[in-house]
Amino acid sequence: xxxxxxxxxxxxxxxxxxxxxxxxxxxxxxxxxxxxxxxxxxxxxxxxxxxxxxxxxxxxxxxxxxxxxxxxxxxxxxxxxxxxxxxxxxxxxxxxxxxxxxxxxxxxxxxxxxxxxxxxxxxxxxxxxxxxxxxxxxxxxxxxxxxxxxxxxxxxxxxxxxxxxxxxxxxxxxxxxxxxxxxxxxxxxxxxxxxxxxxxxxxxxxxxxxxxxxxxxxxxxxxxxxxxxxxxxxxxxxxxxxxxxxxxxxxx
Amino acid sequence: xxxxxxxxxxxxxxxxxxxxxxxxxxxxxxxxxxxxxxxxxxxxxxxxxxxxxxxxxxxxxxxxxxxxxxxxxxxxxxxxxxxxxxxxxxxxxxxxxxxxxxxxxxxxxxxxxxxxxxxxxxxxxxxxxxxxxxxxxxxxxxxxxxxxxxxxxxxxxxxxxxxxxxxx
Numbered sequence: 001x002x003x004x005x006x007x008x009x010x011x012x013x014x015x016x017x018x019x020x021x022x023x024x025x026x027x028x029x030x031x032x033x034x035x036x037x038x039x040x041x042x043x044x045x046x047x048x049x050x051x052x053x054x055x056x057x058x059x060x061x062x063x064x065x066x067x068x069x070x071x072x073x074x075x076x077x078x079x080x081x082x083x084x085x086x087x088x089x090x091x092x093x094x095x096x097x098x099x100x101x102x103x104x105x106x107x108x109x110x111x112x113x114x115x116x117x118x119x120x121x122x123x124x125x126x127x128x129x130x131x132x133x134x135x136x137x138x139x140x141x142x143x144x145x146x147x148x149x150x151x152x153x154x155x156x157x158x159x160x161x162x163x164x165x166x167x168x169x170x171x172x173x174x175x176x177x178x179x180x181x182x183x184x185x186x187x188x189x190x191x192x193x194x195x196x197x198x199x200x201x202x203x204x205x206x207x208x209x210x211x212x213x214x215x216x217x218x219x220x221x222x223x224x225x226x227x228x229x230x231x232x233x234x235x236x237x238x239x240x241x242x243x244x245x246x247x248x249x250x251x252x
Numbered sequence: 253x254x255x256x257x258x259x260x261x262x263x264x265x266x267x268x269x270x271x272x273x274x275x276x277x278x279x280x281x282x283x284x285x286x287x288x289x290x291x292x293x294x295x296x297x298x299x300x301x302x303x304x305x306x307x308x309x310x311x312x313x314x315x316x317x318x319x320x321x322x323x324x325x326x327x328x329x330x331x332x333x334x335x336x337x338x339x340x341x342x343x344x345x346x347x348x349x350x351x352x353x354x355x356x357x358x359x360x361x362x363x364x365x366x367x368x369x370x371x372x373x374x375x376x377x378x379x380x381x382x383x384x385x386x387x388x389x390x391x392x393x394x395x396x397x398x399x400x401x402x403x404x405x406x407x408x409x410x411x412x413x414x415x416x417x418x419x420x
Contacts, residue, residue, distance in 0.1 A: 009393040012400070016371055018378070044400045047407065048372040050353035055373055061268055064282050068264075069257040072289050 004030050011037075012019030015044045115208050116222045118176050119197035120215050122183045122190035126172055127193040127233075134170035134185070141168040145183055148198070150180055154226050155198055161186055164243030165193055177231075194234035194244070201229050221245070256296065261287065263306055266374065270310060273369050274317045276358055284320075288313035305374060311384035314366050319360060356406035364399035371396060 002010045002023045013019050014027050031038035065071065126134075136147050145158050148171065158168055166186035176182045182198035201207050207224040214220075214236060222231040223245055230245050266286065271281035292312050292420075357365060370376040378396075382389040 008333055008397045009390070012396050015400070036340075041295065041306070043404055047353050047400065047403050048331075048368075051357060051372050054354040054371070055269060055273055061272075063267060064268075067282060067289065068287055069260040069293065072286065073293055075258070076290060102307075140379070174341060199265075212340055238297075 002026060006030060011041060015041060015048065015069050017239070019231050022075055038163070086149075114213065115211065116197070116220055116229065116231040118174075118178070118181065118199070119195070119222070120220055122172075122174055122181070122197060123193075123195045123218060123233040125197055126183060127185055134172050135165070137169065138171075144168045144171050147171055148182060148184065151180065152198055152228060155228055155245040156225055156230055158184060159232070159244065159247035160195070161243050163246070165189060166192075168196075168245070174199075178206075190212055193234070194232060197231040197233065216225055217239075259305055260292075260309070263309060266306070267309055267313060267320065270366075270369055270374070271313060271317070273357075273365055274314070274362055284313060284317055288316055291316065291391070304380065306374070307384055310370065310374070310376075314384070318362060321401075332394050353403070353407055356403050359406050360399060360402055364402060367396050367399050368403065 002019070004026065006014070006027050010019070010027065014024065017024075019027070027029070031041060053227050093200065122135065136144065138147075140146050141158060148155060148158065151173065161167075164189040167188070168184050169187045171182060171184045174183065177197060179200035179202060183198075184196045186194045186196070200225065206229070208229055210223040212219065212221045215235055218233055219236045219241060220231050220233050221241075222229065224230065234241055264285070266334050267285050268281060271284040271288075272278060275281045277285055288309060292309055357368065360368070366380065369377075370381055376384075378389050382392045385392070
């Protein structure tokens with residue numbers, strides 16, 4: 001129960017209808033005898049009423065679909081994917097960098113280097129583990145060709161592997177310490193993947209003789225032409241290998 | 253998850269109105285709502301925060317507004333330091349005495365606006381507000397009382413707004 005005269009806090013609670021019925025009545029009685037205070041309280045009540053009228057009009061707000069929680073959730077997921085993707089690209093760049101550094105050292109020691117290790121790494125990262133989304137996903141192989149042409153001048157055309165059932169489906173840009181690289185993934189109807197990889201020959205202009213090598217379960221075909229180094233990576237047991245050789249063989 | 257989204261969707265108009273009462277600008281109000289929801293959704297761990305979802309969202313939104321406001325003021329002070337005081341002397345319009353309750357309301361400081369909004373429009377309880385702002389309930393009451401008096405005085409034109417006093 002409140003005591004009279006009412007405190008500042010009691011009056012606020014009175015304005016907001018937060019008093020028990022009997023307390024409310026006591027204040028009513030008190031205010032009846034104190035017109036000045038009553039006028040003040042009434043003015044507060046009016047202010048609250050006017051604020052409600054002025055601010056509570058929900059219909060005046062135009063719809064904003066961008067604020068839908070489901071959409072915001074999606075956007076946040078995409079953002080974190082992008083963040084992850086750039087973090088992983090950085091990781092790849094760093095690990096290739098470290099390897100290349102090691103290779104450079106090896107090279108001076110024994111001249112025994114493994115060409116296009118980065119192409120194999122990129123394949124493992126994007127085609128095998130699929131931890132990253134592609135930069136570009138297409139229906140038509142020709143779109144990927146023009147995408148590639150934006151970054152690499154007069155590069156080797158994307159090999160046509162239709163004969164083996166492979167079509168180019170997605171592309172991704174990578175950074176390596178040899179320069180910017182790109183990988184185009186081909187897929188066949190049963191989801192098998194092969195990659196076409198291109199990058200500059202690097203600061204030492206390391207051009208490669210035509211060659212191939214096996215690395216674990218993967219096979220890499222590599223060569224240089226028109227100022228770039230290339231690799232095509234596929235699983236060792238895949239049917240793509242011979243199609244590759246046919247597709248690229250005469251071009252080199 | 254979808255149940256939560258649905259609940260938030262229901263609360264959206266109220267969040268937007270509250271944000272508008274703080275920012276006084278529709279597009280920054282929606283920006284504020286968006287960053288509030290991003291924060292809320294990223295903090296949500298499938299567990300209901302204690303108490304009311306509405307109060308929880310309101311308090312996140314308010315805190316973000318206050319932080320942004322503080323940053324903006326710091327930035328403005330820094331600009332002033334390097335570039336000299338801004339040229340927006342109190343104009344005729346600005347010194348016009350508030351003629352409506354809404355105009356008076358808009359001259360209150362953000363905390364006073366939030367308090368009046370929560371109490372008078374959203375009907376939140378004092379205890380709830382005390383928890384949202386993490387202050388004792390008596391402090392909520394005193395500040396509410398001061399906010400009401402300030403609103404009254406501004407509406408009556410008894411005093412110049414605090415903005416004007418600072419600029420003069």
